[in-house]
Amino acid sequence: MTIQHYIFLAVALFSIGVIGVLTRRNIIIIFMCIELMLNAVNLLLVAFSKMHSLAATAADAASKAGTEGQIFVFFIMVVAAAEVSVGLAIIVMMYRNTHSVDVNFLNRLKH
Amino acid sequence: MSITHLLFWFLTVLALGSALMVIFSKNPVHSILWLIGTFFAISGHYILLNAQFLAIVNIIVYAGAIMVLFLFVVMLMNLNTSAIPVKNKWLGFAGVISGGCLLLVLTAALKDTAVMRNDVQMNTGDIGLIHNLGMVLFKDYVLPFEVSSVLFLSAMVGAMIIGKKDTNETS
16 A cells, blocks of 8 residues: 555545534534544554654664654543543533523624 | 445545534434544544554543533523424525535645655554554653643533532522
Protein backbone atom coordinates (compact mmCIF):
# COMPACT_ATOMS: atom_id res chain seq x y z
CA MET A 1 0.00 0.00 0.00
CA THR A 2 1.31 3.43 -0.84
CA ILE A 3 0.92 6.44 1.40
CA GLN A 4 -1.74 7.95 -0.84
CA HIS A 5 -4.28 5.32 0.14
CA TYR A 6 -3.85 6.27 3.77
CA ILE A 7 -3.90 10.00 3.02
CA PHE A 8 -7.17 9.72 1.12
CA LEU A 9 -8.71 7.49 3.77
CA ALA A 10 -7.77 9.96 6.51
CA VAL A 11 -9.01 12.94 4.48
CA ALA A 12 -12.32 11.18 3.86
CA LEU A 13 -12.75 10.35 7.54
CA PHE A 14 -11.87 13.92 8.52
CA SER A 15 -14.38 15.32 6.02
CA ILE A 16 -17.10 13.03 7.33
CA GLY A 17 -16.35 14.40 10.78
CA VAL A 18 -16.58 17.98 9.50
CA ILE A 19 -19.90 17.24 7.79
CA GLY A 20 -21.22 15.77 11.02
CA VAL A 21 -20.19 18.82 13.03
CA LEU A 22 -21.82 21.15 10.48
CA THR A 23 -25.10 19.30 9.96
CA ARG A 24 -26.08 17.68 13.24
CA ARG A 25 -27.58 19.74 16.03
CA ASN A 26 -27.24 17.19 18.83
CA ILE A 27 -24.24 18.19 20.92
CA ILE A 28 -23.31 14.59 21.72
CA ILE A 29 -23.12 13.71 18.01
CA ILE A 30 -21.00 16.82 17.43
CA PHE A 31 -18.64 15.68 20.17
CA MET A 32 -18.43 12.22 18.63
CA CYS A 33 -17.58 13.73 15.25
CA ILE A 34 -14.69 15.58 16.88
CA GLU A 35 -13.43 12.23 18.15
CA LEU A 36 -13.73 10.89 14.60
CA MET A 37 -11.55 13.71 13.28
CA LEU A 38 -8.94 13.05 15.99
CA ASN A 39 -8.82 9.41 14.96
CA ALA A 40 -8.37 10.28 11.30
CA VAL A 41 -5.32 12.34 12.23
CA ASN A 42 -4.00 9.52 14.40
CA LEU A 43 -4.27 7.06 11.53
CA LEU A 44 -2.39 9.41 9.25
CA LEU A 45 0.38 9.91 11.82
CA VAL A 46 0.88 6.16 12.14
CA ALA A 47 0.93 5.75 8.35
CA PHE A 48 3.58 8.46 7.97
CA SER A 49 5.58 6.91 10.80
CA LYS A 50 5.65 3.59 8.96
CA MET A 51 6.56 5.36 5.72
CA HIS A 52 9.61 6.96 7.30
CA SER A 53 10.48 3.70 8.98
CA LEU A 54 10.56 1.94 5.62
CA ALA A 55 12.76 4.64 4.10
CA ALA A 56 15.17 4.58 7.06
CA THR A 57 15.47 0.81 7.38
CA ALA A 58 16.38 0.60 3.71
CA ALA A 59 19.54 2.57 4.51
CA ASP A 60 20.20 1.24 8.01
CA ALA A 61 18.52 -1.94 9.19
CA ALA A 62 18.71 -1.05 12.89
CA SER A 63 17.17 2.38 12.46
CA LYS A 64 14.32 3.39 14.74
CA ALA A 65 13.06 6.30 12.66
CA GLY A 66 9.36 6.90 12.96
CA THR A 67 9.05 6.02 16.63
CA GLU A 68 8.25 9.61 17.56
CA GLY A 69 5.14 9.57 15.41
CA GLN A 70 3.64 6.71 17.38
CA ILE A 71 4.61 8.32 20.70
CA PHE A 72 2.78 11.41 19.50
CA VAL A 73 -0.34 9.37 18.74
CA PHE A 74 -0.15 7.97 22.25
CA PHE A 75 -0.10 11.47 23.73
CA ILE A 76 -2.99 12.53 21.48
CA MET A 77 -5.01 9.67 22.94
CA VAL A 78 -4.10 10.80 26.47
CA VAL A 79 -5.25 14.35 25.78
CA ALA A 80 -8.42 13.11 24.07
CA ALA A 81 -9.37 11.04 27.11
CA ALA A 82 -8.99 14.06 29.41
CA GLU A 83 -10.91 16.23 26.95
CA VAL A 84 -13.81 13.78 26.76
CA SER A 85 -14.18 13.61 30.53
CA VAL A 86 -14.38 17.39 30.90
CA GLY A 87 -16.55 17.82 27.80
CA LEU A 88 -19.11 15.26 28.90
CA ALA A 89 -19.26 16.92 32.31
CA ILE A 90 -20.04 20.21 30.55
CA ILE A 91 -22.75 18.50 28.45
CA VAL A 92 -24.34 17.00 31.55
CA MET A 93 -24.33 20.39 33.27
CA MET A 94 -25.87 22.00 30.20
CA TYR A 95 -28.57 19.35 30.04
CA ARG A 96 -29.35 19.96 33.68
CA ASN A 97 -29.84 23.67 33.03
CA THR A 98 -31.70 23.64 29.71
CA HIS A 99 -33.18 20.09 29.59
CA SER A 100 -32.02 19.75 26.03
CA VAL A 101 -28.92 18.75 24.08
CA ASP A 102 -29.73 20.90 21.07
CA VAL A 103 -27.07 23.47 20.30
CA ASN A 104 -29.71 25.87 18.97
CA PHE A 105 -30.79 26.47 22.55
CA LEU A 106 -27.28 27.56 23.46
CA ASN A 107 -27.57 31.04 21.96
CA ARG A 108 -28.18 32.76 25.28
CA LEU A 109 -24.89 34.59 25.10
CA LYS A 110 -26.37 36.75 22.37
CA HIS A 111 -29.05 38.22 24.62
CA MET B 1 -4.09 -9.03 -4.91
CA SER B 2 -2.61 -10.24 -1.67
CA ILE B 3 -4.41 -10.76 1.61
CA THR B 4 -2.95 -7.53 2.98
CA HIS B 5 -4.57 -5.53 0.20
CA LEU B 6 -7.86 -7.31 0.68
CA LEU B 7 -7.79 -6.58 4.40
CA PHE B 8 -6.88 -2.95 3.73
CA TRP B 9 -9.85 -2.42 1.43
CA PHE B 10 -12.20 -4.31 3.73
CA LEU B 11 -11.17 -2.20 6.73
CA THR B 12 -11.37 1.00 4.67
CA VAL B 13 -14.92 0.27 3.55
CA LEU B 14 -15.83 -0.69 7.10
CA ALA B 15 -14.38 2.53 8.55
CA LEU B 16 -15.95 4.85 6.00
CA GLY B 17 -19.34 3.13 6.08
CA SER B 18 -19.49 3.17 9.86
CA ALA B 19 -18.41 6.81 9.90
CA LEU B 20 -21.21 7.70 7.49
CA MET B 21 -23.70 5.80 9.62
CA VAL B 22 -22.50 7.77 12.68
CA ILE B 23 -23.61 11.07 11.21
CA PHE B 24 -26.73 9.84 9.42
CA SER B 25 -28.45 7.68 12.02
CA LYS B 26 -31.24 9.33 13.96
CA ASN B 27 -30.84 7.58 17.28
CA PRO B 28 -27.79 8.75 19.31
CA VAL B 29 -27.29 5.25 20.74
CA HIS B 30 -26.99 3.83 17.23
CA SER B 31 -24.49 6.58 16.40
CA ILE B 32 -22.34 5.56 19.33
CA LEU B 33 -22.44 1.90 18.34
CA TRP B 34 -21.42 2.76 14.76
CA LEU B 35 -18.58 4.90 16.12
CA ILE B 36 -17.34 1.89 18.07
CA GLY B 37 -17.33 0.01 14.75
CA THR B 38 -15.24 2.79 13.22
CA PHE B 39 -12.74 2.59 16.05
CA PHE B 40 -12.41 -1.15 15.62
CA ALA B 41 -11.76 -0.67 11.90
CA ILE B 42 -9.07 1.92 12.68
CA SER B 43 -7.52 -0.51 15.17
CA GLY B 44 -7.47 -3.09 12.39
CA HIS B 45 -5.56 -0.61 10.27
CA TYR B 46 -3.04 -0.18 13.10
CA ILE B 47 -2.56 -3.94 13.29
CA LEU B 48 -2.09 -4.03 9.53
CA LEU B 49 0.63 -1.39 9.94
CA ASN B 50 2.20 -3.50 12.72
CA ALA B 51 1.55 -0.79 15.32
CA GLN B 52 0.23 -3.30 17.81
CA PHE B 53 0.62 -1.21 20.94
CA LEU B 54 -1.46 1.61 19.47
CA ALA B 55 -4.08 -0.87 18.26
CA ILE B 56 -4.54 -2.25 21.76
CA VAL B 57 -4.52 1.21 23.35
CA ASN B 58 -7.06 2.39 20.78
CA ILE B 59 -9.42 -0.45 21.63
CA ILE B 60 -8.99 -0.08 25.38
CA VAL B 61 -9.14 3.72 25.60
CA TYR B 62 -11.48 4.69 22.76
CA ALA B 63 -13.77 1.73 22.16
CA GLY B 64 -13.67 0.77 25.80
CA ALA B 65 -13.52 3.74 28.11
CA ILE B 66 -14.57 6.77 26.08
CA MET B 67 -17.46 5.14 24.25
CA VAL B 68 -18.81 3.62 27.44
CA LEU B 69 -18.72 7.11 28.92
CA PHE B 70 -20.67 8.46 25.92
CA LEU B 71 -23.20 5.63 26.16
CA PHE B 72 -23.59 6.23 29.86
CA VAL B 73 -24.28 9.95 29.36
CA VAL B 74 -26.80 9.28 26.57
CA MET B 75 -28.65 6.72 28.65
CA LEU B 76 -28.59 9.11 31.61
CA MET B 77 -30.28 11.82 29.59
CA ASN B 78 -33.16 9.72 28.23
CA LEU B 79 -33.11 11.34 24.81
CA ASN B 80 -35.64 9.08 23.13
CA THR B 81 -38.69 10.91 24.40
CA SER B 82 -39.43 13.87 22.18
CA ALA B 83 -37.66 17.19 21.60
CA ILE B 84 -36.97 16.52 17.93
CA PRO B 85 -35.72 19.96 16.99
CA VAL B 86 -37.05 21.81 14.01
CA LYS B 87 -34.34 21.16 11.49
CA ASN B 88 -33.53 23.55 8.74
CA LYS B 89 -33.14 21.49 5.60
CA TRP B 90 -30.96 24.03 3.81
CA LEU B 91 -28.57 24.15 6.73
CA GLY B 92 -27.89 20.43 6.43
CA PHE B 93 -27.51 20.76 2.69
CA ALA B 94 -24.99 23.58 3.09
CA GLY B 95 -23.06 21.53 5.64
CA VAL B 96 -22.77 18.56 3.28
CA ILE B 97 -21.73 20.84 0.42
CA SER B 98 -19.01 22.56 2.43
CA GLY B 99 -17.70 19.28 3.82
CA GLY B 100 -17.57 17.88 0.30
CA CYS B 101 -15.71 20.99 -0.82
CA LEU B 102 -13.14 20.40 1.93
CA LEU B 103 -12.71 16.81 0.74
CA LEU B 104 -12.37 17.96 -2.86
CA VAL B 105 -9.84 20.69 -2.10
CA LEU B 106 -7.64 18.48 0.09
CA THR B 107 -7.71 15.66 -2.43
CA ALA B 108 -6.93 17.93 -5.37
CA ALA B 109 -4.14 19.67 -3.50
CA LEU B 110 -2.48 16.45 -2.38
CA LYS B 111 -2.88 14.09 -5.29
CA ASP B 112 0.07 15.28 -7.36
CA THR B 113 2.66 15.68 -4.62
CA ALA B 114 5.89 13.74 -4.85
CA VAL B 115 5.60 11.70 -1.67
CA MET B 116 2.33 10.10 -2.72
CA ARG B 117 4.10 7.18 -4.40
CA ASN B 118 6.10 6.22 -1.31
CA ASP B 119 5.39 2.80 0.07
CA VAL B 120 4.23 2.18 3.61
CA GLN B 121 5.78 -0.63 5.58
CA MET B 122 3.09 -3.21 6.24
CA ASN B 123 3.16 -6.31 8.45
CA THR B 124 6.82 -5.92 9.39
CA GLY B 125 9.03 -3.54 11.33
CA ASP B 126 9.41 -3.38 15.08
CA ILE B 127 8.97 0.33 15.78
CA GLY B 128 5.33 -0.17 16.76
CA LEU B 129 6.00 -2.96 19.23
CA ILE B 130 5.68 -2.30 22.91
CA HIS B 131 9.37 -2.95 23.63
CA ASN B 132 10.61 -0.18 21.37
CA LEU B 133 7.86 2.29 22.30
CA GLY B 134 8.35 1.65 26.01
CA MET B 135 12.08 2.25 25.75
CA VAL B 136 11.55 5.57 23.98
CA LEU B 137 8.65 6.64 26.19
CA PHE B 138 10.45 6.07 29.46
CA LYS B 139 13.83 7.35 28.33
CA ASP B 140 13.31 10.37 26.10
CA TYR B 141 9.70 11.26 26.83
CA VAL B 142 9.48 10.64 30.55
CA LEU B 143 8.77 14.30 31.37
CA PRO B 144 5.72 14.59 29.07
CA PHE B 145 4.55 11.26 30.44
CA GLU B 146 4.60 12.63 33.99
CA VAL B 147 3.00 15.92 32.91
CA SER B 148 0.15 13.96 31.34
CA SER B 149 -0.58 12.43 34.73
CA VAL B 150 -1.00 15.96 36.12
CA LEU B 151 -3.29 16.68 33.17
CA PHE B 152 -5.41 13.67 34.06
CA LEU B 153 -5.61 14.75 37.68
CA SER B 154 -6.75 18.25 36.72
CA ALA B 155 -9.26 16.82 34.23
CA MET B 156 -10.70 14.57 36.92
CA VAL B 157 -10.99 17.42 39.42
CA GLY B 158 -12.50 19.68 36.75
CA ALA B 159 -15.07 17.10 35.70
CA MET B 160 -16.13 16.58 39.30
CA ILE B 161 -16.44 20.31 39.98
CA ILE B 162 -18.42 20.91 36.80
CA GLY B 163 -20.67 17.92 37.29
CA LYS B 164 -21.39 18.63 40.94
CA LYS B 165 -24.84 19.93 41.79
CA ASP B 166 -24.84 23.59 42.63
CA THR B 167 -25.83 23.71 46.30
CA ASN B 168 -26.03 27.49 46.56
CA GLU B 169 -28.77 27.67 44.00
CA THR B 170 -31.17 25.28 45.69
CA SER B 171 -30.91 26.68 49.19
